Amino acid sequence: MNLYEGILFNRKDMLSPFKCDVSRCRGACCFIEGELGAPLKAKELEIIDNVLPEVWDLIPDKSKEIVKTSGWYIKTDGKYYTNVVNRKECVFAFFENGIARCSFERRYFEGKIKFRKPISCHLFPLREYSFFFTELVYVKIPECETARETGFAEDIPLVLSLKEALIRRFGERWFSNLLEKELGITNIGVDKTGGAK
Known part of the structure; x- marks a missing residue:
């Protein structure tokens, strides 16, 4: 090291x-199987709460149900993660032409929010x-x-x-x-x- x-x-x-090529991987990092989604920093919780209304219409119905019933994040062992659907895709992922896309990133590039995506996703x-x-x-x-x-x-x-x-x-x-x-x-x-x- x-x-x-x-x-x-x-x-x-x-x-x-x-070098990422989502046309080939189909955005696989947004729907890796597991109990937890993307790691989050504590300071990102408030940011995501504030921009949630801007991305809500992009989120699939099944993800909306998860968010409504159990919230959009999970806390375990003092750490935070995005919630997931069926132990797979992040609740903030949506699919477009078979490719998983990030709802935050879409709104960011549209100029509607200043938050691009969780830093853990950006660094992956x-x-x-x-x-x-x-x-x-x-x-x-x-x-x-x-x-x-x-x-x-x-x-x-x-x-x-x-x-x-x-x-x-x-x-x-x-x-x-x-x-x-x-x-x-x-x-x-x-x-x-x-x-x-």
Whole structure:
């Protein structure tokens, strides 16, 4: 593991090929089987409560029933997660042409809300854990095999694929220094469009 400004990460993982292609994976990270949905930060609870009316019409009826009867989040062991439908899709996911989409992200890009999505979703397949340090762990799931294939074909490493998310979470200076000082990636301009300059 490598440590940079209090953040633990694996250099090899950050440089491994990865680029999401939802046309191939069908948005699989939004409907991974399990009892819990996406991890949430406590401060995101109020934000989501406030924007819920803006995304409500995008949410499928079965998800609305879950939200009405048991709420949109689950608390367990002092941690928060989005609720899920039938131990699978996130209650905030909706399907469009067979692809799972995020209701928050849709409204964000429409300019209707300022909250893009939970930061854990934005950072995926990295998961953030906090112990003595903040640790970024690469979660390798079969559903993301197409992203690894696309990243390899297009020569895009995980760290650049997650550029927007990492900047959102840790800031532009941290990201720029991580690339140059820790990963040896140069001639990459930091911007907020998600692409390398």
